[in-house]
Amino acid sequence: MTTDDATAPASSPQPSARARISRRVGAIEPSATLAVDATAKALKAAGRPVIGFGAGEPDFPTPQHIVDAAIEAAADPGNHxxxxxxxxxxxxxxxxxxxxxxxxxxxxxxxxxxxxxxxxxxxxxxxxxxxxxxxxxxxxxxxxxxxxxxxxxxxxxxxxxxxxxxxxxxxxxxxxxxxxxxxxxxxxxxxxxxxxxxxxxxxxxxxxxxxxxxxxxxxxxxxxxxxxxxxxxxxxxxxxxxxxxxxxxxxxxxxxxxxxxxxxxxxxxxxxxxxxxxxxxxxxxxxxxxxxxxxxxxxxxxGPTEPVEQMREAFDRRRRLIVQKLSEVRGFTVPTPTGAFYVFPDVSGALGREIRGRRVTTSAELAAVILEEAEVAAVPGEAFGAPGHLRFSYALQDEDISEGVDRVIALLAE
The missing domain is CATH 3.40.640.10 (Type I PLP-dependent aspartate aminotransferase-like (Major domain))
Structure with a gap:
């Protein structure tokens, strides 16, 4: 049996007034923290020396005894x-x-x-x-x-x-x-x-x-x-x-x-x-x-708790370093965090000015300028319901913390 254009079934009707995506799902905003991290990684892949303070992710490898347990588990058919x-x-x-x-x-x-x-x-x-x-x-x-x-x-x-x-x-x-x-x-x-x-x-x-x-x-x-x-x-x-x-x-x-x-x-x-x-x-x-x-x-x-304590001690050292360094940034007020691996400076003192020819009035604009001009990625406070702030994760190496914040210091000192 053959069909021609005259006898082929009509195509399915297309939705008219209704949007293709549900209102419920369409209203979801992408994760700002993951977006900043993805941008930083993309710029790095393109050859730019970006230092990313965006990701809420420890930079340490998973402790070896945990990895060993997973390897053993993978070989057990009971886990298949x-x-x-x-x-x-x-x-x-x-x-x-x-x-x-x-x-x-x-x-x-x-x-x-x-x-x-x-x-x-x-x-x-x-x-x-x-x-x-x-x-x-x-x-x-x-x-x-x-x-x-x-x-x-x-x-x-x-x-x-x-x-x-x-x-x-x-x-x-x-x-x-x-x-x-x-x-x-x-x-x-x-x-x-x-x-x-x-x-x-x-x-x-x-x-x-x-x-x-x-x-x-x-x-x-x-x-x-x-x-x-x-x-x-x-x-x-x-x-x-x-x-x-x-x-x-x-x-x-x-x-x-x-x-x-x-x-x-x-x-x-x-x-x-x-x-x-x-x-x-x-x-x-x-x-x-x-x-x-x-x-x-x-x-x-x-398992053993020593690896967790070693990571905590490293985070503590980095915490003290980043608070010291960020406190040198013009217009930043930096409360000292006592947990997690984030610091959340109030940057309102750095707003309302021109930075390399661009008027910066919000923390989102400031984050964009810092990324483009200093090649440092931080997450703007708007993502956390707190405009006028930036979030810096200190889950990265000490030398990267120092270099990254020094770039911000130099940029905002101009």
Whole structure:
């Protein structure tokens, strides 16, 4: 049988008024931190001597005992098959034990869900807790993924800005002023990305008691908990206010403390009903995490701690170096971070002027000029809900830190 133009079926009708991309997905902004890192790497590949302070990624190799565990796991046929959605039993037990040590609470493996990196934990936590119209109090500066994950549920973020003058830590009075009858949850991130701020035990307790009093869920991102400095202890909100156990979800992952960003192992820890529901979602979304990576995570959590401490000491040295150097930049005010591996200077004093013939009025414009003229990549504060700032990651070699900041010093001294 043959067909000709006269008898061929008509082409499928094309959508007319409706856009090709859904409004929900079309509204998502790309990750600003990953975009800056990608730009820096592309410029490097083109031969330009760019120094990138954009990526929130340790520059160390994953400790060898973790790599060895993964190699051994890859050779075991038992890891070549599907495993439970919620995670390997050995990893869930290790995470429950770690959580018990951190919080002092009787955490059980049934309260643990292993996810494909920390970002999946963030998205699933909000998807499990929020409905359209809910509001989430989001202390700013905030990590760029939080608002995007909140909006995907139909809920709305309510930024609560705390500036350098208060150590980037919101007060209970600020949170109370932002609370409405639609407030469903509060996000905590200590140590903080992007500021490196660490809440004191007293601040954590005060905020936690306020959330408990008003029946507000706490979503606490504790992925940087092993990286604190100057004797500043990490305090989990569940350690400070154990009564929050039934209304708190703890997020974490191996990426930052163990230099395992590419292994993609994160987790959620919370009440059993929440974890079960999130697991149901994950069973349709991604199923379980790669078994080899899970075995590596078990080795990370149960193995020697010396490699983590060595990395922490190196970050501490770099922290002190970058704070010293950035404090020499004209127009920068540089609070000293006590956690993570970021510094978040207030750069408003460098705005409102011409730099090499270009009028710079925003931190986004300043970041662009610094990249183009000094070949140094930093992330503008607009990405974190805090215009007038720049984020510099000090997860890079000491000599690169010195050279990169010296370029910025020279540029802004002109």
């Amino acid at each position: 098959r599907y495993s439970p959605t919620a995670g390997l039993p050995e990893l869930r037990r290790a995470l429950a034990e770690a959580a018990r040590a951190t919080t002092g609470l009787p955490v059980e493996p049934a309260q643990v869900l292993v996810t494909n990196g920390g970002k999946q934990a963030v998205f699933q936590a909000f998807a499990t807790l929020l409905d359209p119209g809910d509001e989430v109090l989001l202390p700013a500066p905030y990590w760029t993924t939080y608002p995007e994950a909140i909006r995907q549920t139909g809920a709305h973020e309510v930024p609560v800005l705390a500036g350098a003058d208060q150590g980037y830590v919101p007060t209970v009075e600020q949170l109370e002023a932002a609370r409405t009858e639609r407030t469903r949850a509060l996000v905590l991130c200590s140590p903080s990305n992007p500021t490196g701020a660490v809440l004191t035990a007293e601040q954590v307790a005060e905020i936690g008691r306020w959330a408990l009093e008003h029946g507000i869920w706490v979503v606490t991102d504790e992925i940087y908990q092993a990286l604190t400095y100057d004797g500043m202890p990490f305090t989990s909100v569940l350690k400070a206010v154990p009564e929050l156990a039934e209304t708190t979800v703890v997020l974490g992952g191996v990426a930052k403390s163990f230099a395992m960003t590419g292994w993609r192992v994160g987790w959620m820890i919370g009440p059993v009903d929440v974890i079960t529901a999130a697991g149901n979602l994950q069973s349709h979304l991604t199923s379980h995490v790669n078994n080899i990576a899970q075995r590596a995570a078990v080795a990370a959590l149960t």
